[in-house]
Amino acid sequence: MVLFMNDLLLILKAISDKNRLRILSALLSHQELCACQITELLQVAGATASRHLSLMVNAGILKNRKNGRWIYFRINTEDISLDPILKWLTHKLKGSGQVIKDEDALNKILLVSCEDLCRKQRGETTCSKNQTGVNG
Amino acid sequence: MVLFMNDLLLILKAISDKNRLRILSALLSHQELCACQITELLQVAGATASRHLSLMVNAGILKNRKNGRWIYFRINTEDISLDPILKWLTHKLKGSGQVIKDEDALNKILLVSCEDLCRKQRGETTCSKNQTGVNG
DNA sequence: AGTATGTTTGGTTAATTAGCTAATTATATA
DNA sequence: TATATAATTAGCTAATTAACCAAACATACT
Numbered sequence: 158m159v160l161f162m163n164d165l166l167l168i169l170k171a172i173s174d175k176n177r178l179r180i181l182s183a184l185l186s187h188q189e190l191c192a193c194q195i196t197e198l199l200q201v202a203g204a205t206a207s208r209h210l211s212l213m214v215n216a217g218i219l220k221n222r223k224n225g226r227w228i229y230f231r232i233n234t235e236d237i238s239l240d241p242i243l244k245w246l247t248h249k250l251k252g253s254g255q256v257i258k259d260e261d262a263l264n265k266i267l268l269v270s271c272e273d274l275c276r277k278q279r280g281e282t283t284c285s286k287n288q289t290g291v292n293g
Numbered sequence: 294m295v296l297f298m299n300d301l302l303l304i305l306k307a308i309s310d311k312n313r314l315r316i317l318s319a320l321l322s323h324q325e326l327c328a329c330q331i332t333e334l335l336q337v338a339g340a341t342a343s344r345h346l347s348l349m350v351n352a353g354i355l356k357n358r359k360n361g362r363w364i365y366f367r368i369n370t371e372d373i374s375l376d377p378i379l380k381w382l383t384h385k386l387k388g389s390g391q392v393i394k395d396e397d398a399l400n401k402i403l404l405v406s407c408e409d410l411c412r413k414q415r416g417e418t419t420c421s422k423n424q425t426g427v428n429g
Numbered sequence: 430a431g432t433a434t435g436t437t438t439g440g441t442t443a444a445t446t447a448g449c450t451a452a453t454t455a456t457a458t459a
Numbered sequence: 460t461a462t463a464t465a466a467t468t469a470g471c472t473a474a475t476t477a478a479c480c481a482a483a484c485a486t487a488c489t
Binding site: 161162163165166169170172173174175178179238241242244245246248249250253254255256 | 309314
Binding site for chain 1: 468
């Protein structure tokens with residue numbers, strides 16, 4: 158039960174952004190993803206992905222787990238009050254072109270180790286400088 | 294089925310704003326409300342309420358009906374794919390202090406005719422100039 | 430027809446936010 | 460202990476958005 162409308166707004170704002178919806182969609186089908194994998198999927202600066210992720214964690218939608226230098230994110234399944242909206246989103250997202258493209262991209266990303274992924278990202282200043290990678 | 298993530302984002306953005314969530318909450322318990330009643334509830338300029346309402350109509354969440362000079366808004370119950378999220382929102386909003394306050398305010402607003410409500414609103418330039426009214 | 434009036438649209442401003450780079454923090458390894 | 464490195468935070472800029480007022484539009488009434 159949410160006593161404050163603001164808590165609900167935190168959740169809603171956390172999912173009403175294209176990149177954050179893409180993160181959620183990715184995690185709906187992959188359980189756990191590293192920050193660097195999400196960075197690679199979105200093709201944004203690592204700091205930007207981190208901002209999105211912490212916003213979603215803050216809203217209670219995601220949880221994270223530290224494993225050495227890597228941090229893995231997953232959907233917060235402990236809060237069962239989120240179940241209905243997650244189910245609704247899953248249904249609404251099914252068939253979306255963006256989701257299909259992301260699924261493809263993710264499968265390629267998952268073939269690369271986090272070490273290699275991060276090394277690649279270190280080499281790039283930002284995604285906007287068109288370089289070939291697992292995603293391009 | 295939403296083929297474009299953008300359609301879903303339209304819906305999500307339409308409900309991830311405090312004033313729009315208040316509109317939705319009001320319509321979840323009152324079926325149909327006039328633009329001037331919503332303006333009075335939110336205590337914003339008529340133009341501002343109108344903007345919020347048209348955004349929600351555009352997202353497919355609300356429908357409107359013209360009755361003479363008045364325009365009545367209601368939740369779009371024809372799109373049954375919205376049912377799950379409306380139900381979830383209803384549940385999440387239950388007990389919220391803002392919703393309770395709004396419910397009180399609405400009951401007072403509904404005692405006044407739209408004519409009187411609009412006359413009152415015409416007298417005010419904006420809500421910020423503290424005048425006594427059905428809501429204050 | 431002309432006037433009154435509820436709502437919407439145009440135009441502006443202030444606040445919010447998503448993105449970047451650079452600096453910092455936290456962890457692993459030489 | 461020093462270095463390397465994944466992720467976060469700080470600080471900035473550009474884009475978006477919510478609010479206002481004023482003007483336009485649409486409907487009702489004289």
